[in-house]
């Protein structure tokens with residue numbers, strides 16, 4: 172693997188203004204992404220995955236958001252960029268893929284024109300060059316008859332095809348960083364696998380780094396190199412994918428793994444993690460925020476720190492040392 176660091180997130184916190192007060196949604200997150208690497212960010216709904224992504228790509232309303240820390244992307248301090256500078260790199264050096272392709276596409280615009288729009292903004296290609304590139308991109312994302320598809324409207328395509336078009340738009344300018352937020356959640360399993368394969372191929376071809384946001388550990392197992400598990404806006408465990416799947420330590424990671432459907436568990440009842448992620452206004456960051464979800468485990472005082480338990484493997488706190496599932500006690 173190419174070890175060149177592409178993105179370095181250093182002590183980043185993001186807080187939203189709610190009823191006049193700021194509440195932390197991302198708390199002191201540090202992560203590194205290299206070229207040719209897929210970093211998966213996992214956690215349940217509300218754990219802060221999307222907020223971390225939108226912090227990296229500068230999509231917040233800064234009148235109601237406070238961001239601290241440092242984000243270095245390819246030598247640039249992202250949090251210091253002006254809106255114009257940010258617009259320049261979004262869609263060119265950074266490509267984004269979101270969950271709902273229908274919402275991301277303009278229903279009234281032909282597919283080809285929507286892909287071309289990204290080339291219009293970020294390149295000085297001629298019309299003929301752009302048209303050729305649009306066709307090339309449609310083919311690259313595995314859609315036959317690019318000529319015909321370019322003239323179609325989003326509603327004429329299937330969900331899987333629409334997601335491929337979103338990917339074509341995201342990669343139009345060969346971005347070095349691709350941020351994919353639940354890119355396959357809305358799709359059925361077969362199509363999911365095809366889209367994940369496509370992302371992997373594109374990554375190899377462009378030597379891009381990918382941040383893949385998902386709540387689906389099956390997707391993580393399929394494509395990730397490294398994994399950061401988030402809970403309540405913090406990383407609770409982080410490491411190479413094989414360590415996360417074979418030697419997870421944090422009770423939250425272990426609970427997510429146990430709750431993961433597998434072929435063998437098809438007929439068994441799935442494990443359910445008690446409770447849910449608290450709303451931002453109810454998070455007491457002086458405590459162990461996951462402790463209320465495992466009430467049978469004695470609570471450690473104070474707020475747990477992220478500790479390196481073996482090379483490249485970070486785990487928050489010490490509760491894991493005595494953690495057992497309720498049915499193992």
Ligand SMILES: Nc1ncnc2c1ncn2[C@@H]1O[C@H](COP(=O)(O)OP(=O)(O)OP(=O)(O)O)[C@@H](O)[C@H]1O
Pocket residue numbers: 187188189196214215216217218219220221222223386449450451
């Ligand atoms: N603009 C905002 N203003 C106020 N609170 C917000 C805002 N955006 C997100 N939040 C809150 O921040 C927390 C983290 O949300 P976020 O969407 O990042 O989580 P997530 O892990 O991506 O979940 P999901 O998978 O549902 O998108 C949630 O409590 C959410 O309600």
